[in-house]
Amino acid sequence: MDSLLLQCWVLFVFTAAVTLCGLLARAELPGSWELLVANAGIASMHTAVTRYNTVVLLDRTNIGPSRKMLPRGHCRYDRSDAFLKRDCYAHSVVLDLQTNNIRPLMILTDTWCSSGQFLPDGTLLQTGGDMDGLKKIRKFEPCEAHRFCNWVELKDVELVNGRWYATNQILPDGSVIIVGGRATNTIEYYPPRKGGAVLFPFLADVEDIQMDNLYPYVHLLPNGHLFIFANNKAVLYDHEANKVIRDFPPLAGGPRNYPSAGSSAMLALQGDYSTAVIVVCGGAQYGAFLEKGAETPAHGSCGRIVATAPDPVWEMEDMPFGRIMGDMVMLPTGDVLIINGAQAGTQGFEMASNPCLYPLLYRPDQPVGLRYMTLNPGTVPRLYHSTANLLPDGRILLAGSNPHYFYKFKAEFPTELRIEAFSPEYLSADRANIRPEIQGIPERVRYGEVFDVSVSVPLPVVGIVEVNFGSAPFATHSFSQGQRLVKLAVTNTFPDGNGRYRIGCTAPPNGMVAPPGYYMAFAVNQGVPSVARWVQLVD
Structure with a gap:
């Protein structure tokens, strides 16, 4: 193989390696x-x-x-x-x-x-x-x-x-x-x-x-x-x-x-x-x-x-x-x-x-x-x-x-x-087994109200399942007007049979913590959220 051909081959291998590394690095990034x-x-x-x-x-x-x-x-x-x-x-x-x-x-x-x-x-x-x-x-x-x-x-x-x-x-x-x-x-x-x-x-x-x-x-x-x-x-x-x-x-x-x-x-x-x-x-x-x-x-x-x-x-x-x-x-x-x-x-x-x-x-x-x-x-x-x-x-x-x-x-x-x-x-697919699903939650809760949320999870729950209220803001010009996430006070997750768990929750205490309105209620298990249910928070 003459020197010019060898140089071209080396350049090709190097370029391919860099491209492959870039693709692998991109593929390995989360999301x-x-x-x-x-x-x-x-x-x-x-x-x-x-x-x-x-x-x-x-x-x-x-x-x-x-x-x-x-x-x-x-x-x-x-x-x-x-x-x-x-x-x-x-x-x-x-x-x-x-x-x-x-x-x-x-x-x-x-x-x-x-x-x-x-x-x-x-x-x-x-x-x-x-x-x-x-x-x-x-x-x-x-x-x-x-x-x-x-x-x-x-x-x-x-x-x-x-x-x-x-x-x-x-x-x-x-x-x-x-x-x-x-x-x-x-x-x-x-x-x-x-x-x-x-x-x-x-x-x-x-x-x-x-x-x-x-x-x-x-x-x-x-x-x-x-x-x-x-x-x-x-x-x-x-x-x-x-x-x-x-x-x-x-x-x-x-x-x-x-x-x-x-x-x-x-x-x-x-x-x-x-x-x-x-x-x-x-x-x-x-x-x-x-x-x-x-x-x-x-x-x-x-x-x-x-x-x-x-x-x-x-x-x-x-x-x-x-x-x-x-x-x-x-x-x-x-x-x-x-x-x-x-x-x-x-x-x-x-x-x-x-x-x-x-x-x-x-x-x-x-x-x-x-x-x-x-x-x-x-x-x-x-x-x-x-x-x-x-x-x-x-x-x-x-x-x-x-x-x-x-x-x-x-x-x-x-x-x-x-x-x-x-x-x-x-x-991601590797977290599907710990993703909770909300089976039951009130459609409306009052400030300070204690209520239960029922969830199911494919694998047994380890630790606390959070219940978090997220607002639906008005997004424009790099700022979401009214954006808010409130983590509710919750009890230990209690097994309820058939892969279900019951979580005792306390609603936000007042409108200063969470103004009245509709919130996306998420159950979060080990950092993995459920699909939200809409809950109206009222006085």
Whole structure:
């Protein structure tokens, strides 16, 4: 064999070995992906899972033609729409998780960068938007998949202030607080309260030339106060007295809110529910939005703070990847999935690059330096206007990504109409024998109520089976509004015959720990969750 041929052969063997090692490394990473819908018709900017195991997906209305038509005879007329004044295309759809069928919904006014939250009766409240939607309030009362519920726009009430890029959070009494918005440094409530909108100077104090106070991170703490984070600062807010009662230390690493595009989650509430821990991760370098710096590397720093501590401080650590526009999803186990986003740029149309395809598992009970696990990467970039939502079966639904002003399919990162699901490692086949199945659970429980949950498990149960309540948040712009996981107090698992076990549970004590509404109730055995049953928590 001559030297040139030998060199080619060595190069081939080396390349094949590297490729094989890469494939094996990828295959060995935890988690799996599946395509649910090849063409949803719209790119979902806002996504929410209903108690009927359907998913509501929303885009903006003045986006031009989508890829899903409304039923014949149903069109939207808008003289201010620069592209389609007679618009017969759907800009909202509902997905049936049983069949993966898509049904178009009619939305009348612009929902671009709006906000939402489920009410105690399971109705999805949707507020604000742009242009003709700026002050609008809409409702979607979900129904069984074979029925034909649709959006209803309220005619007798509007928002006091226009709300574009605002955040909603349900409160202990079942009302909803609506915080901020572009050029709107106020808060207001639904149902409307006497006095209308209330000035909230904190948002003005943290506003800068590139904004960074939009879509503030709002978390209801178990003491009834609100942790509100914008730019790189946070306050503890008493919404009843309209008073800031604490300033938290600034978070190092620059701004984290829109357009700098970090994410945030409150870790699982458990024990006596007196402690709340907030995590804020990722974000863009300051100035990337102003300079249109799509190649500017994102940072990967995370801050973690005990918001209920007497003297709270931020504990800092770094993710394996710099990431902007990542979504933080509370899993039924109490771990956090960080998924979607990019490694460079900022939020905004065509202002990000280098998609971050690797999900991360954040394990809050591990020590610093061991909390992150890199998971099996996907293949579909999910950038600006993408979402991630926990499903009742434990999978994560991924939808959207439209980094363009209109739908654009011939681009480096085209408008994304595919819907995927990511299955964490707890759904792998080798854990099927310890996956519990809920056989019996009340459909409605009251605060502090003691009740039984019946589960079956293929293999004998070892230790405690948890019962955890997960909310169904409104996911948009890298933050899940109203996201919450509450671990219930449970008794030892008691064998009940025929492979069944009985677990004594105590419902959350009040609406500060878990606001009234519908929750996904998961039984969790050795880190493996059941398919959830929907339970309504009432006063």
